[in-house]
Amino acid sequence: MEAPREGRGGGPRTVTPAEKAQARQVPLRRVGALFGAHRRQLALVVAIIVASSVLAMASPFLLRTVIDQALPERDLALLSWLVLGMVGVAAVTAVLGVVQTWISTRVGQEVMHRLRTDVFAHLHRQSIGFFTRTRTGEVQSRITNDIGGMQTVVTSTATSIAANLTTVVATAVAMVALSWRLSLVSLVVLPPAIWLTRRVARMRREITTQRQRELADLNVTIEEGLSISGVQLSKTLGAGPALVDRFTASSARLVDLELRSELAGRWRMASMSVIFAAIPAVIYLSAGLPGAAGTLSIGTLVAFTALQGGLFRPLMGLLNVGVSVTASLALFARIFEYLDLPVEVDDPARPVPVDPARVRGHLRFEDVTFSYPGSDTAAVAGVNLDVPAGTSLALVGETGSGKSTLAALITRFHDPAAGRVTIDGVDLRDLRLADLAAVVGVVSQETYLLHTTVRENLRYARPGATDAEIEAAARAAQIHDLIAALPDGYDTVVGSRGHRFSGGEKQRLAIARTLLRDPRILVLDEATSALDTETERAVQRAFDELSRGRTVITIAHRLSTVRDADQIAVLDHGRIVESGTHQSLLDRHGRYAALAA
Template structure:
């Protein structure tokens, strides 16, 4: 059975360093906007802890005074006081839980939203080099794994710390000699907790990596494209084995995480259990008893139990925080990703409807991150408003790359691209999306109705406008023939439609935005000859008054372009009209033949 590759010592060291790099101050900053409710929670915790300390003293009076003296009124008052203390602390506990949980959930919401928002700002290049399942795992598994820490850690620390301090003070007030016996366990408890925390932190990082691998396998294996691929290639068995191996590894990591340091903490439990025995022994010895009453002994024992519970919880919180640093490290890693295509510092606001559409590509060079060879070198082109530029060339010549730069899916490494003399990097991204419309060779449809897929491009579009765009893209009759018309569900990624049908829907969606500049990247490549001719006629009609940049392998689609540019290995080798390039008998003529 194939197993996922084991993490190398160098990877493990890198992950540990990454987790240690996370600043507790940065984690605390997540709660900056919730200071008031947290202050209220702390006040409630302090009040609840102080009120709860009355119970042992009431119990001592019951045993030492009320019962021996048969003082019924005093006994009733003391018992009522004990019930009242329990009732008040319970009410305060519910209020504290409500406030703290709400604060924690709001922090989780903000963290999820911040990560999603920041990832939306990443360039297309980030998503081409990152597994989709990995991105999903960071948002769901990693942030979900931090939920208990974020929602309860602050209040748990405050509650347990306050209770521990208040209990210690009450114990000293009852008997300072017995208090020394109880508190001797503190140093070894703190030491063991730190060791366990360090161990769990490393395991947590490995577990989240395994969860990400599992998420990737689910995304790749259960998407419609993945299922079709596995069925046609007969790889379902290997995919199942891969999923099984990753899931099996998760079992091992979860067990290691849950059992990490369990034997060490178990030894602390034995020590905690031995302390009451030592207290009873001290109370019975003449040298240490010092006239101690039965009520004092019972009250002190109750306090001692109350001390160890919050103390243990406090130590466990420390373990959780330290181990969760691995999760925070993975989330902050995404939040710290640089934005390659960002909003302009000084944006130039224009009315998209007033844009003429003059496009200039000035000495543009572009190199993909991590590559040594430039995809585009020294591109100079001018497309007057309303003209059509066709980009042709062999596969890998840089046509689609240049089209993506015009839509600002990436920024040039050198040079610039302008529309009406304004550098694309000076347009707000939302305005630029209204100015430049793109229909690519890979069509993506949402799992919703046809109408909502089209309206996604323009949320305020009326049904009449949606229908007009569909007619222009030669797809209205197809939609009307569907069982529910425009309210028909398209299916996952639009797989109920053929490639040509999906492209016509994408064309209609783009045209609904009415952009001044159109980038058509193999937009008709999946269409049959008859449909292609119909759609091309619609494009010819709609392109009047608009600037159109067409990228195509089928040279029949670019014959009527005002200008044709031939690319080869990222450079322009020829420009001209269809006729002039044929007469030149160069690269374009060779491609035509």
Template sequence: MEPNPHGRDRGPRTVSPAEKAQARQVPLRRVAGLFRPHRASLTVVTAIIVASSVIAMASPFLLRHVIDSALPERDLRLLVWLVLGMIGVAAVTAVLGVVQTWISTRVGQEVMHRLRTEVFTHLQRQSLNFFTRTRTGEVQSRITNDIGGMQSVVTSTATSIASNLTTVVATVAAMVALSWRLSLVSLVILPPAIWLTRRVARLRREITARRQRELADLNVTVEEGLSISGVQLAKTLGTAPALIERFTASSARLVDLELRSELAGRWRMASMTIVFAAVPALIYLGAGLPGTAGTLSIGTLVAFTALQNGLFRPLMMLLNVGVSVTSSLALFARIFEYLDLPVEVAEPAEPVTVDPRRVRGHLRLEEVTYSYPGSDTAAVAGVTLDVPAGTGLALVGETGSGKSTLAALVSRLHDPTSGRITIDGVDLRDMRLADLAAVVGVVSQETYLLHTTVRENLRYARPDATDPEIEAAARAAQIHDVIASLPEGYDTVVGSRGHRFSGGEKQRLAIARTLLRDPRVLILDEATSALDTETERAVQRAFDELAKGRTTITIAHRLSTVRDADQIAVLDHGRIVECGTHDNLLGRNGRYAALAA
């Protein structure tokens, strides 16, 4: 997607399937299922939490004995034991807290790791159709921003619920044991706390969904505006001010959303702080009234108010977990929406065992038809071709005639809508994708180089390739001399998307990368389109030599590069209208002859 050269608003935006997915309810049991493999660890954490909470409840009772017994009676021995007990309780709970944090954080990080990996793996299995209709920045935002936003919830939610719930229950039990009447007064805070929490949770969920969409838009702007191609386009069209304005507006909307989210929580916290501060004051007031004065000891009153104050933090944390989980459901919806995407080009359920080294390369297309999703017109319709092993097939035709689509079907970037494609009699859909990738090599007109060294770019095709093999492939592609002239030779970093190389040099690097794998079927989709005439002749000579014993499919606009092919198929609107050799087709004076004129 190119930057908007005019900087105007894009107008009403169609709601995407991803945004529709955010509106659906995510079952909490599916979120809980993320933790199912870690049940043993979570059981240990829960046991630690319960033990820690129970032990911590001893402190108020020790405090009551200090105030009511040890100090009034000047019992130093008792006072020392009580103080040591209070210190011991603090030490034990602190150690248990460290162990609990270590286990729970490890579990949370493993869940995050698995989630990130599953999303990335599932997206790798998607067909090209998914990536052509999805913004790159959107995909990156899901993996980084959305999963990153879920981290605190995934890492601490389960333990936070267990810890704070146990603490609340233990604290309430201790308060009732001290004075059930005062406990009733203290618990009047629960209804307003729950009501406020539910309102904030709903608000934050809505804001979270909007914030993640805005972050995705921001990522898209960065991708479009700061990539090499985007910067070149912006500089040549003078659209940099418009891009800056668009980025600034998106960032400002994020600021507003973050402020609204934070203020919603702060108003709730302020309200609850006032309520929690008022309850102890009411307790002190009630203890001093004529009707109740003298019925409670000072130690009981101090211990009770200490418990009541201690109830504030775990209760608010428990309610905050509810807010976090509810608001994070928007993030889970976005992630699960990607995980639930159907795989259009899937691994076969029962793959046929294929040894790529033994494949001869006999290619057949039988009544192959393919339509792109959402299109009523077939890009390829009823194509039947027989390409014997070791021969060359050339596909020619006007732009949009279906040549590249046919090549994409042979490399199984798409699956035919009907018909089938076989290599040595095996349907491509019955081969493992890794085996097919080893059998079919593609050099396309669009070359993509990684931001790493020349050597690693070539080795990307075959990680176990030796340096001599890499150099041999580069020589065959007529690019070795160019690489050798670089400052660091094969260890020179190619730059972002290989922009330090010319179009012809990048294409020859891509040719070398593919030849390094020595595929039995080689697809050249306009592979020499960016080369000058002299270089094209040199590369073509290399191809002629390397094509011996290998099945080659060549797509070209320049008919001079395909005249020696064993057979030439002329496509028009997805159908084969002529097929034969160069001389034979010229003699027919048909479509091929018109293209050659």
């Protein structure tokens, strides 16, 4: 049972399964596995860090020698060598720091690159059902905000841990070598510092989870409100002010979360700073006590306080890395949640080899049944159809009868729960998705065009197509003359989602795009239902060209567009209730005749 949470309006809201997944524990071993391919580079970085830290520890001992020997004895030669050594140590450690930063940043960016591409590629393999259930802005937020938010942790955490840990250990060893008694006084602050850091880390993780969720909501608002369709909707409904208020409220909550994230535990860290600053005073007091008089030289005391002062930065850095890593686990949880999504429709383990150019296009539905997730009623049930190669099948029926579901099964947007769909006797589930896409072409009612040129929109179907082939496809689709009349011809930018063009023009562009792929099976999913009669005639002529020599499955409300089909199947509540030619179905005076009346 889902637990209630406080909603935006102050009332309870339901915790979604995705939010539960985000709250799960992410094993550090899995995070560490991201760096597995870069072991050599990381080993080199660690070696550089260790060398740099050990080398830097020479400076306090050089300083002690300067104060206790070179200056009191006015030994200019020794002083010169000591000063030269101090400058040399600083120069070498600086160069090593640059090299270490370059290697570690490159490793981190390569890990980030792989994460981004893995998430994008994995999401691209998800079924249409996933994108139906998931908000577009949420998906974008995971790839941009979540992965971007972990950039600092990924690129610098390993090296920061190595650098700070090595420095702390080397400094502690040097402090003990100078005076083990004073070292005990200095290191007594560690237990409370670790305890406070663990509390801060837990606070940061909770806030990070809330912040990323709010960022996703903000992305959704932007996607829905500033897309061309969203702007048109808000303007026609007068919903602009409400949309701005929604965005403002979400942004204000994000400001509050950012402040809480930055200030989480700051007062605790501030108290630690005060304690660390007070330690040198305690050291001076300890050195001046009667029991310690004469046991420490001035040079040792100065060198020790210099080491102790240098211990604060790496120690706090090490503790802060722990805070950052713990907080970032919320981001890793969100990313791994997407990477762990099962692929509902995937390539088979052993695909049947097929040459798309040799496919005849014989399509069969064999006792096919399919239900959408969460539905108790089958969208299609017990469907049997045989469409010989080169013939046409029309699917008709009322809205919700299952026509588009059958089309989605042909393209493997979904897989049937029972039965099978075959092309030339091969189950679609045994074909590689790329091979199936080369065999089956789709022209739907809603044509999606990319925000780029006409030429690139057409070439999207076949990246290797020449300009001559693109123009030939446009001519066949009855759209070449219109494109040529545009200010920039084929280099004209179509605008967001192709809103520069009318519905009929976009349809003909989609037909030209499909012609470039030259599929053996063509699915026309209510492709002319939104067009006026004159435009429909022009598009239909393009369809006639596109359909020549192919197996065609047409879904239509207007029966005038399917009367010449070789066979017509009438669906009702997911079942075929009639099938035959246009005239034979009219003669039966059944469901088809009623639709045609």
